[in-house]
Amino acid sequence: MVGRNIVPMADLRELFEELGHQDVSTYIASGNVLFRSRAGEAALTRSLERALAERFKSPIRVVLRTASEIHRVASRPLPRAFDPDRLHVAFCAAKPKGTLEPERSPQDSFAFHGREIYFHLPNGVGKTKFSHDYIERRIGVAATMRNWRTVTTLAERLR
Helix, strand or coil, X not given: CECCCCCCHHHHHHHHHHCCCEEEEEEHHHXXXXXXXXXXXXXXXXXXXXXXXXXXXXXXXXXCCCHHHHHHHHCCCCCCCCCHHHEEEEEECCCCCCCCCHHHXXXXXXXXXCCEXXXXXXXXXXXXXXXXXXXXXXXCCCEEEEEHHHHHHHHHHCC
């Protein structure tokens, strides 16, 4: 997954293929890249960030998850009160070092689980006070957020 920078998906797919990754595909214009690689996470992250910065002339943070990790996230049981259309997941580059202040956006709720933060945003992502910058500043690591539909679609495509 690629963070906040806008990158054409065809160019992104092409770069991953040039780097020797297999079965490369992208999903929607938010930096979701599905691919196979034999490299370990740390080396792969460094390699991709370096190649992305060189190609797109801007630093781009990479947050990786294996297929099994995406499946685990997508299969997590949700409280019945949660509307899946209002659920989002922040995928963190590492285990969060800090926490969030619930009173910042009292209508919203969140739960930390490993390297993910699950958010239920009843008024929508546009009205929450849990902005991307706030989240990264408070947790001390890079993160990228996806809505529940994207998470479950990625899991389906990885089957």
